[in-house]
Each structure stands twice: as C-alpha cells, then as structure tokens.
Amino acid sequence: MTRQDEPLPRTRRRFLLEAGAIAGAAGIGLPLGSEHAAATPASMRAAIRKVVGEAPLNRGKIKIDVPALIENGNAVPFTVSCESPMTESDHVKAIHVFTEKNPQPNVISVQLGPRAGRASVSTRIRLADTQKIVAVAQMSDGSFWSDDVEVVVTLAACLEGT
Amino acid sequence: MARALINVPPKAKRGEVIEIKTLISHTMETGFRPDNTGKAIPRDIITEFVCKYNGQEIFRAELFPAIAANPFLTFFTVATETGTLSFEWTGDNGFSATESVNISVE
Numbered sequence: 001m002t003r004q005d006e007p008l009p010r011t012r013r014r015f016l017l018e019a020g021a022i023a024g025a026a027g028i029g030l031p032l033g034s035e036h037a038a039a040t041p042a043s044m045r046a047a048i049r050k051v052v053g054e055a056p057l058n059r060g061k062i063k064i065d066v067p068a069l070i071e072n073g074n075a076v077p078f079t080v081s082c083e084s085p086m087t088e089s090d091h092v093k094a095i096h097v098f099t100e101k102n103p104q105p106n107v108i109s110v111q112l113g114p115r116a117g118r119a120s121v122s123t124r125i126r127l128a129d130t131q132k133i134v135a136v137a138q139m140s141d142g143s144f145w146s147d148d149v150e151v152v153v154t155l156a157a158c159l160e161g162t
Numbered sequence: 163m164a165r166a167l168i169n170v171p172p173k174a175k176r177g178e179v180i181e182i183k184t185l186i187s188h189t190m191e192t193g194f195r196p197d198n199t200g201k202a203i204p205r206d207i208i209t210e211f212v213c214k215y216n217g218q219e220i221f222r223a224e225l226f227p228a229i230a231a232n233p234f235l236t237f238f239t240v241a242t243e244t245g246t247l248s249f250e251w252t253g254d255n256g257f258s259a260t261e262s263v264n265i266s267v268e
Contacts, residue, residue: 074230074231075230075231076230079236099228102228103192103194103227104226104227104228106226106228107226107228107229108223108224108225108226108228108229109223109224110221110222110223110224110237111221111222111223112221112237113219113220115215115218115220115239115240115242116220116221116237116238116239116240117179117180117238117239117240118179118238119238120236120237120238121223121235121236121237122234122235122236122237123229123230123233123234123235123236124229124230124233124234125228125229125230126192126227126228126229126230127228157230
C-alpha cells in the first residue's frame with residue numbers, strides 16, 4: 001500500500017496546511033491596510049503622468065546625483081542636472097522630482113529657460129524610506145526624459161514626532 | 163523676518179555661466195509629523211521660490227514638504243548685464259521674504 005493513493009483523511013497535518021494557506025492569503029492584505037498614509041509606486045506614476053501626459057518618457061539626458069547610502073533622511077544633498085545646450089531653440093523647460101515612498105510623491109518642480117545657462121539644480125531633500133527617486137526633464141521640443149536611482153535610508157525623515 | 167543667505171559672484175564676465183546659491187531659515191513643517199497629543203502638526207512650508215534678473219524671471223521652483231528644513235537651492239544663470247538679482251520666497255500662512263544682490267558684468 002502506498003501512502004499517496006489513499007484519500008487524505010482530515011488529519012492534523014492537512015488541517016495545519018490549510019490553515020496556513022488561509023492565514024497567508026489574509027496576511028497579504030493586512031500590512032497595506034494598517035500602513036501610514038504614504039505615496040506608493042502607483043501614486044508616483046500617477047504624479048508623473050500628470051506632468052508628462054500622454055507623451056512618451058525616454059530614459060537618459062537627465063542625471064540624479066545623490067548618495068546611495070543615506071544615514072539621515074532629514075537632509076539629503078541632492079543634485080539633478082540635464083544635458084542641454086540651453087539655447088533659445090533647445091533648452092530644458094522644467095525638471096520635476098518624485099519619490100516612491102515619501103508621504104507625497106512630489107519633491108520639487110523647477111522652471112528653467114535659456115537664460116539658466118546650465119540645467120542643474122541642487123537642494124537638500126527629505127527621504128522617508130529606502131526607495132526610488134525619479135527625475136523628469138521637460139525639453140523645449142516637448143519631449144520628456146527621466147532618470148531614477150535607488151537609495152538606502154537608515155534614519156527616516158518626516159514620520160518621527162518631536 | 164526669515165534670515166536668508168545668498169551667494170552670487172560680485173563680478174562676472176559677460177556671457178559667463180554663474181552659480182547662485184540661496185539658503186533661507188524656515189522650519190518647513192511637513193504636516194505629517196504628530197505632536198505630543200498625536201495630532202498632526204499643520205503644514206507650514208515655503209511653496210514657491212522665484213529669482214529675477216533685472217526684473218526678468220530666470221528661475222522658479224515649486225517646493226513640497228519633501229524639501230529639508232532651511233531650504234537650500236543652487237542653480238545657474240548667464241551673466242548678461244550689470245544689475246540686480248532679486249529673490250522671493252512665498253509660503254504657507256502668508257510667509258513672504260525678499261532679498262536682492264547686485265552683480266557687475268564686464
């Protein structure tokens with residue numbers, strides 16, 4: 001007699017297996033429901049769509065410069081620059097920065113023009129979590145270019161009291 | 163009145179790309195942090211920054227709560243003529259600050 005052939009009786013082992021499967025399925029929904037109000041990759045994509053519209057988003061030209069490992073998320077030195085001759089006919093019109101897991105997806109939006117001379121902006125930003133940062137540049141010809149970086153944050157900003 | 167620091171080269175050659183650094187004291191309260199009673203502290207941030215060169219706008223930034231306290235911004239412009247660079251910050255609760263520096267272009 002082989003074990004596999006007999007119909008499984010309602011044994012303790014089978015009961016535990018089933019219980020585990022149900023708990024696992026339910027568990028997927030739980031952390032999402034109890035989480036702090038925060039941007040999600042989906043809301044970041046929606047925020048980017050709002051800027052870009054239906055235009056295609058190309059990769060390249062723009063570059064984010066930020067440390068890959070961040071000790072303190074309260075003030076992270078951040079530079080975004082874009083290759084462009086910055087002439088009247090060919091310049092960067094705007095640069096937008098987004099994050100995936102901060103409470104809000106937007107970080108900064110800057111408007112530039114040919115008088116900027118160089119499309120480069122530095123600031124200090126807050127990062128709430130280990131996450132992806134996306135920068136989008138809008139060119140004068142209407143095209144959009146993007147870059148993204150993954151950063152690791154050890155001390156998160158925004159969410160602590162005091 | 164918020165304290166602002168501006169760093170612009172006092173002299174530049176015509177057509178040169180110059181770097182402008184600005185820093186202003188502001189808490190940039192995000193609106194997401196809870197106070198001692200667990201209630202969220204209301205948002206109080208600078209929402210907009212504009213830089214004008216002899217009255218003509220050369221740079222504008224829209225800021226969100228993800229900008230760190232005491233917003234620091236660095237950007238570039240082409241030195242075209244001798245004149246004044248004016249800076250303006252506006253924000254929540256009627257916050258407004260202006261600052262200007264002179265630049266001489268040879």
